[in-house]
Amino acid sequence: MDRYLTPDDLGKALRRDVADGLSTRPKTLPAKWFYDERGSELFEEITRLEEYYPTRRERAILAERAGEIAEATGAVTLMELGAGSGEKTRMLLDALSGTLRTYVPVDVSGDFLGRAAGQIAEDHPGLTVRPVVADYERHLALLPGGERRLVAFLGGTIGNMAPAERVSFLSAVGATMSEDDALLLGADLVKDEDRLVRAYDDARGVTAEFNRNVLNVIDRELGADFVPERFEHVAVWNPNDEWIEMRLRSTAPQVVHIPTLDLKVEFDEGEEVRTEISAKFRRDRLDAEAGAAGLRIDRWWTDPDGDFSLSLLRP
Ligand code: AVJ
Numbered sequence: 062m063d064r065y066l067t068p069d070d071l072g073k074a075l076r077r078d079v080a081d082g083l084s085t086r087p088k089t090l091p092a093k094w095f096y097d098e099r100g101s102e103l104f105e106e107i108t109r110l111e112e113y114y115p116t117r118r119e120r121a122i123l124a125e126r127a128g129e130i131a132e133a134t135g136a137v138t139l140m141e142l143g144a145g146s147g148e149k150t151r152m153l154l155d156a157l158s159g160t161l162r163t164y165v166p167v168d169v170s171g172d173f174l175g176r177a178a179g180q181i182a183e184d185h186p187g188l189t190v191r192p193v194v195a196d197y198e199r200h201l202a203l204l205p206g207g208e209r210r211l212v213a214f215l216g217g218t219i220g221n222m223a224p225a226e227r228v229s230f231l232s233a234v235g236a237t238m239s240e241d242d243a244l245l246l247g248a249d250l251v252k253d254e255d256r257l258v259r260a261y262d263d264a265r266g267v268t269a270e271f272n273r274n275v276l277n278v279i280d281r282e283l284g285a286d287f288v289p290e291r292f293e294h295v296a297v298w299n300p301n302d303e304w305i306e307m308r309l310r311s312t313a314p315q316v317v318h319i320p321t322l323d324l325k326v327e328f329d330e331g332e333e334v335r336t337e338i339s340a341k342f343r344r345d346r347l348d349a350e351a352g353a354a355g356l357r358i359d360r361w362w363t364d365p366d367g368d369f370s371l372s373l374l375r376p
Pocket of ligand 1: 107216220221261337
C-alpha cells in the first residue's frame, strides 16, 4: 500500500480544521470529518433510506451505462477517488474487465482501504490492486499514472466543495490527465426543494445522527466535551448557491472545551455550525466549471427522472 498520508498528518489536519472552523463566525467544520467508523456506517445506512435518492440513482445510471463507459474509455487503469462502498466499484470493474489491468483505490483511511482492496483482489484474479492512502484534495499530482486511465469520482462528493474548490480540484485532476484519460464524475442535480431537504433530513433521524457524529469524532480525537444531544440537526436549501447546507444548532448557551487545542468555544442559544454543503448541479454549471478547469464534458448521462448525473470529462 502506498502512503502519502499518515495517521499523524490526519490528526494535524483535524486539529487545524477544528481550530480554524470554530474560531470564526459563522462557525464551520469540513464535511470530511464525518467519516470515522461509526460515521461511515451511518452514511451506509443513509444510502438505504427511502428519502436519500442519490446512491440509488447513480447505481441505476451505472447499471444502464457501464458498457458504454467501458467502450468510450477502454480503460486499462481505474483510479477511484474516495474509494467507496463495493457495489458501484464492482459494476465498473465488471464492465471494464475486457481492458482493465490495474485498480487504484484512493482513500484517507488505510484500514478501510486495506480491507476493501483485499476483497476486490480476491474477487478479481489477474487484476493488480494498488491501494493508495492519500487525500485527493492534496496529493493528486503524486498518484500513480498509467495507460488509458479512468479516474472515477462518484457519489456526488464533488458537491461538498465550494465552486472555487471544485474548479481547482478539476484542474488538478486535469493536470494529471493525458489525451486518452477520462474522469467519470457523479453529480447530484437541482430538483424540487422538498425532495432535496427530505434527503438530508430523513424521518428516522439517521442523517441527524450522522451530522452530530462529527462532534463524537472531535470528542474522541481532541479530548473535547461536546454533548452531541445539545445540538440539533438542521438541513436547508440555499437557492442562491444551489446547495444543501447541513448545520448543527446549539439548543442552549454553552461552552465546549477542547483540551488538545487549548481552546474554549462559546455557543449562543440557536447558534449554528455549518458542517456540510452538498451542491446540486445543472448541466450548464458543470459545463462551465469543467471548462474553467480545462476539461470538457464528452458524455452526459442521467437517470430517467433526471435526478442524478454521471459525466465523462476529458482534457
Ligand atoms: C457522500 C458527500 C455525497 O452530500 O449527499 C449524505 C454525504 N450528507 N447525507 C451527500 C451526505 C448527508 C453525501 N456525499
